Amino acid sequence: MRIKIKIRCKQCGERFTLRGKKERGRIETGFKQCLCDNRDQFEIEEDGGTSWVQLN
Template identity: 50%
Template sequence: MHETKPRYKVIIRCGECGEKYILRGRPNEEGGYDTGFKRCVCGNETKLDIEVTPE
């Protein structure tokens, strides 16, 4: 049977403009989380504060 990875609540805050995103994600092989997030609306891709909690 297909095994599913646990989901996590991922809160991403932009260090540039302060925008906040609340997403759900699953762990990936690189040690991060797959959420579909690419960049903030202000264009920032690097200065991000990320907080992860189990769902």
Template identity: 50%
Template sequence: MRRVKVMIRCNRCGEVYILRGRRTKDGSYETGFVQCVCGNTDDFTITPVLDRTTAQLAGENPEKTREG
């Protein structure tokens, strides 16, 4: 399994963390992240971050999307 960058945003205080994680069979991401600095342990939004390496693996060209 490939590790991908994910953005974890706390829905209580808005703090953002960028970590590497693995996608599980149910479609969620496992990063080992436990708790936000505000004490929140269960109310997060986790989304994958599309960086240059991830885009190349997906077959996209990030240089073309930056033009404009």
């Protein structure tokens, strides 16, 4: 299933809107890092605002 994902960098505040694939509860977008080189501190929202995933 293809879904829309909103990603916000916790370091610089940059926002990204991507489309990803959701399979078995896991979302894959291919997103690797922010423009500020941050690789793991993000807030990720599935479009619709119902579920938030927070990465350290």
